[in-house]
Every structure is written in C-alpha cells, then in structure tokens.
Amino acid sequence: MEYFAGLDVSMEETHVCVVDRDGVVTHQAKVASTPADIAQELAKAPACRRVVFETGRMAPMLFHGLADHGVPVVCVESRQAYQALKSLTTHKTDRNDARGLAHLARTGFFKPVHVKSLPAHAVRSLIIARKKLVGQRVTLENQIRGLAVVFGVRLPRALSPAFIEQALRSSEGIAGLSAAMRGLIGARAAVLAAVAAIDADIKRMVRASDACRRLMTIPGVGQLTALAFTAAVDDPERFRRSRDVGPYLGLVPRRYQSGEVDYTGSISKCGDRRVRTLLYEAANVMLTRCRQPLKLKAWALAIAKRSTMRKARIALARRLAIIMHAMLRQGTEFRPA
Incomplete structure (x- = not known):
C-alpha cells in the first residue's frame, strides 16, 4: 500500500x-x-x-x-x-x-516548483539588501534637498562632497534645520558605508565565480547582473531549453484566447523582478553605450525601428537571458558575431 x-x-x-x-x-x-x-x-x-x-x-x-x-x-x-x-x-x-x-x-494534481539552494538564496538576500539601501539613500538625499529648498538653497544632484558642504552651509544659524540636516547627513553616510561594504562582498563573490566571469564577457552585463542571474537560475540543467528562461523571468507577452477572442498583451512580469530589471538595464547599456558592432545589437535596433525602443530593450533582455543560460550550461564565453 x-x-x-x-x-x-x-x-x-x-x-x-x-x-x-x-x-x-x-x-x-x-x-x-x-x-x-x-x-x-x-x-x-x-x-x-x-x-x-x-x-x-x-x-x-x-x-x-x-x-x-x-x-x-x-x-x-x-x-x-x-x-x-x-x-x-x-x-x-x-x-x-x-x-x-x-x-x-x-x-498528483499539483505543479512542483524548484526550490533554490541556500547559497542562491543568500546571494539573492544580499542583492535585495543592496537595493533597499540604495532606495534609502535616494530617499534621504531627496529629503535633504527638500529641506534646503524651503530656505532658497538648491543643492546639486551629483553625489559629491559639495553636496554635503552646501547642505551644512544652508542650515547654519537655523536651530531646527541644522539638527535635521546633520541627522539626515549622518544617516546617509551610514547607508553609503553599508552599500560600499555590500559592493565589496559582491566583487569578491564575482571574482570567485567562474560562471559570473563568463557572463561578464557580454557587453552591458556587469557584476550585479551576472551574480543575480546566476543565483536566479541556480541549476542550469533544470531548464530543458534555454528559451524557457524567458517565460521564467516574465519576459514574454501574455496571451488570452477563448473562443473568438485571441489577443497578446504586455509581458507577464512573472518571476524575479530584480533580475528582470537588471537584464533590461543590461540591454539598454548594449543599445546605447556599446560601440562594438554586434549582430545582437543590430537585431534589437531593427525591432526599435519598426516598433518602439522599449520593446526592443525587452526583446534584447529576453535574448540576453537565453544566451546567458546557454553559456552557464555549456561553460562557454560570449562570442560576438
């Protein structure tokens, strides 16, 4: 039994x-x-x-x-x-x-899901923590600018020592504002130190990973994108085909068909949103900053010409995910064509 x-x-x-x-x-x-x-x-x-x-x-x-x-x-x-x-x-x-x-x-009426390894979850936690800290840094800087502009001081947008100097100078002689500025600036400094520590950890992990170094041979793919994608895939063999990574990361259009109704919508946005965002940013870098002639870039620009640049970035992000998975499974580097 x-x-x-x-x-x-x-x-x-x-x-x-x-x-x-x-x-x-x-x-x-x-x-x-x-x-x-x-x-x-x-x-x-x-x-x-x-x-x-x-x-x-x-x-x-x-x-x-x-x-x-x-x-x-x-x-x-x-x-x-x-x-x-x-x-x-x-x-x-x-x-x-x-x-x-x-x-x-x-x-047997169920859909089994892959449970990532604990090291992959640890990497994902590190990336999520960095994203939260960067968001807090932006919030603090916007708050500092908002307090200063009330008193007629417009602070620079660039992250430079002049930002702190002008913020402190604008609050001198004003009792309540001075304390608020110093508190916010101290919190910003602590957040920046935490982000720098996480970036150092990410750099060490990427250097120790052959898979990440191979993925970084793709123009536009940096340390964070390579590490996040490796953690999201976890085991490349769990995907039967590299094309299956696109739907897994929510980079394919939704489709609804019933009777005479059949339409295709926007991308599904399933899966890890952070990895999807990083792939989109990598595609944007390849399209706008990469000067190297690539067939992949030309293919995406052709899509942009007949459609929109946004759709071209999404299509290129999906193609990058397929290529990166194939590189992980085969253990090869990017060969530009």
Whole structure:
C-alpha cells in the first residue's frame, strides 16, 4: 500500500496528514515547524511515497532540511494549491489544508516548483539588501534637498562632497534645520558605508565565480547582473531549453484566447523582478553605450525601428537571458558575431 503526506506549514507549528492510496486518513499530528520534528513525526507513520507542502517563506529551510533527512518532499505552487484546497472543503482550517495537500500528493494534481539552494538564496538576500539601501539613500538625499529648498538653497544632484558642504552651509544659524540636516547627513553616510561594504562582498563573490566571469564577457552585463542571474537560475540543467528562461523571468507577452477572442498583451512580469530589471538595464547599456558592432545589437535596433525602443530593450533582455543560460550550461564565453 502506498501512502502520501501533506504538510500545512506555519511559523510555529505544522499540521501533518498521511493518507493511503484510497484517500483514507491514517495519521494526523501537529508538530513544531522544524525539519527534525517533522521528519520524526513522519517516521511514526508508514513510509510515504510523496510529501507535499506549499511554497512560502520557510520553504527553502524545510525543503532542504527534510531532504537531508531522507524525506521524499515536493514543494508545490501555492496559488494552484489554494484553488484546489478551496474546492475540497467548506471550512478552511490548518488541519483541513494538510489533508487537502495529502490528497493532492495522492492524485498528483499539483505543479512542483524548484526550490533554490541556500547559497542562491543568500546571494539573492544580499542583492535585495543592496537595493533597499540604495532606495534609502535616494530617499534621504531627496529629503535633504527638500529641506534646503524651503530656505532658497538648491543643492546639486551629483553625489559629491559639495553636496554635503552646501547642505551644512544652508542650515547654519537655523536651530531646527541644522539638527535635521546633520541627522539626515549622518544617516546617509551610514547607508553609503553599508552599500560600499555590500559592493565589496559582491566583487569578491564575482571574482570567485567562474560562471559570473563568463557572463561578464557580454557587453552591458556587469557584476550585479551576472551574480543575480546566476543565483536566479541556480541549476542550469533544470531548464530543458534555454528559451524557457524567458517565460521564467516574465519576459514574454501574455496571451488570452477563448473562443473568438485571441489577443497578446504586455509581458507577464512573472518571476524575479530584480533580475528582470537588471537584464533590461543590461540591454539598454548594449543599445546605447556599446560601440562594438554586434549582430545582437543590430537585431534589437531593427525591432526599435519598426516598433518602439522599449520593446526592443525587452526583446534584447529576453535574448540576453537565453544566451546567458546557454553559456552557464555549456561553460562557454560570449562570442560576438
């Protein structure tokens, strides 16, 4: 007899439900949300062929932890699971959700998702932290400019020592403004130091990665883009074709077809938004700053000529993603044509 399990995970507790091939519940329990406790509880039930839980914040830790304990765990798409679970029971409870996930595991009616490795998640966290800090820096600088312009002082946009000097000079002799300016300038200096430290970490990681160095042979692809793309792909072999990377990153148009209605919309914007943005910026650099004659650039400029520059950048970003994945899988450098 085959058995299947469903896990409904929360921050503190996880509901476990095990069913047999006929859908009869054979084991139910509630344990702490740690891989060791969940594996120990599953060991009390008959050996399961498949253990299913939904994507979420704790998915990477639980997936890799349970896999290390020898549990045949599968992570499924939460949006699809939500629609299926909603139709199975009238009342939504954690216990019912665990039983519903067990039935999904039994029937095979689910979409498995790739759980990235913990090092890939660490790189992604570093990139997200940098983005947040840069956003805070821009917010602080805009606030400083806004305070100064009230008193008739227009500060320069460039990030230079003159920016700080003019900001401090404009606040001299004004009690409240002087304290506010010094506080904001001190916070800006701290944010700049944190960004510089992250940039140094990124530089060291790129130097230690052969894959990143290969990707940087593409004109327009820098350290941040190469590192973010490598972390997003994680395992190049999980994509059957390099063309599948475009839809994965949301760089292909949406399509809706039903009966006589059939139209193509804008790009889907699925997947990692930060990687998609970096690829778009790399495409823009290739189109506007790269002086090297490239067939890839000429192809994108031809699209811009008959359509718009924005569509050309998106098309080039998708093509760059395909090329970068092929380079990762084959271990080759960019060969301009």
